[in-house]
Amino acid sequence: MRVVQTFTVPMSLCFLEGQAQFWKRNGYDLNVVTSSNHPDSSDLEEFGLRNDVPIHAIPFRRKTDLWYSFLNLRELTHFFGIIKPRIAHGNTPKAAFLTMIAARLNHIPVRIYEMHGLPLETADFRKKIGWWFAEKTMCFLATHVIAVSPSLRQSAIQKKLVQASKISVMHNGSCNGVDAENFFNPSKVNNASIKLLRQKHQLAKNQPIVGFVGRLAGDKGIQQLYDAWQIVKQTFPNAKLLLLGGEDERDKLPKKLLQKLDNDSGIIRLGYQKSILEYYALMNFLVLPSYREGLGNVVLEAAAMAKPAIVSTVTGLKDAIVKNQTGIFCQPRSANDLAEKIKYYIQNPSIVQLHGKAARQRVQTHFVPLDVWNAKWALYQRLIAESESVTLRDVSPIVQITD
Secondary structure (H helix, E strand, O other), X not given: OEEEEEOOOHHHHHHHOOOHHHHHHOOOEEEEEEOOOOOOOOHHHHHHHHHOOOEEEOOOOOOOOHHHHHHHHHHHHHHHHHHOOOEEEEEOHHHHHHHHHHHHHOXXXXXXXXXXOOHHHOOOHHHHHHHHHHHHHHHHHOOEEEEOOHHHHHHHHHOOOOOHHHEEEOOOOOOOOOOOOOOOOHHHOXXXXXXXXXXXXXXXXXXXXEEEEOOEOHHHOHHHHHHHHHHHHHHOOOOEEEEEXXXXXXXXXXXXXXXXXXXXXXXXEEEOOOOOHXXXXXXXXXXXXXXXXXXXXXXXXXXXXXXXXXEEOOOXXXXXXXXXXXXXXXXXXXXXXXXXXXXXXXXXXXXXXXXXXXXXXXXXXXXXXXXXXXXXXXXXHHHHHHHOOOOOOOOOOOOOOOO
């Protein structure tokens, strides 16, 4: 049975890492569509070879461009007409939007929109209206919607984007789970690499190191993080803040803020890093003061590396930690509260270690990739059966979270 999963940019292919063989074993022929006109498009061929999955390139653009979007839609519709998938599974906003339309035009029986976040939550009024209609359209055209976290599902329902019966969370959430055994595993870290990183960035062994991983964008709370760090430095002048992630063209930070980040001796801006395992091992804990998330994959990755996190109490991140067990919450958009939480963790390394240990255990039990894949397989089976008016036995019901 042929399945097509679409992504706007190749960077998002990590959401599929390791799944190809699972789908093959279960009788599904997985095809992937993403753009080839993106800086990280060099990873396309490598991903295809590593996962043994065919990759098809359509030059999606994240930016709004009606004419270009129409050309993408025409190409995607033609592609669907040729390979005739039974399931079209759209991920990330632009690709998912065009996928739902093209799949409907081609009468593809199962159309799944996987919601990885809601940009409308932080958009200004004009853009919020546009995002709402785009999300509403995707949810309407889809035969089913997957939310990557319980709080994201609840937010979509509350915003009248989709009926509760049409949207579900796979297992405990996330799009792909976290491989805490073979990849994000502290025992897999090369100590020599850590030593080299410390030497490269002039970091002492007992120096407090706080990490941020994500896009350098306004909705990630970078301004509040910078302001909080100025407060933290007054108490811990030797502490270092590592910023890992590239700039976001859609939500650019002010040049003045970028200059401040670069000129602060207590902040090390590292840009996008393809290999991040050693950096998780290097930091004491993670901070993610976002205004919104789908779930917060980096929080789960850090947790798998036994690193707790300080996160804001917003959609997605509410599900990423267990309060005062695997991390601590901070107030959204509050530099003062974030600073207090960072200082608390620096002052209490034993609590950081305790929370980190619990965080890893939680990922190992609640976010195992195979469990997430099995939940998606059960959903695929059920939706195919419904499209054929067949009743399947021994297939677990679609996972939903209590409304």
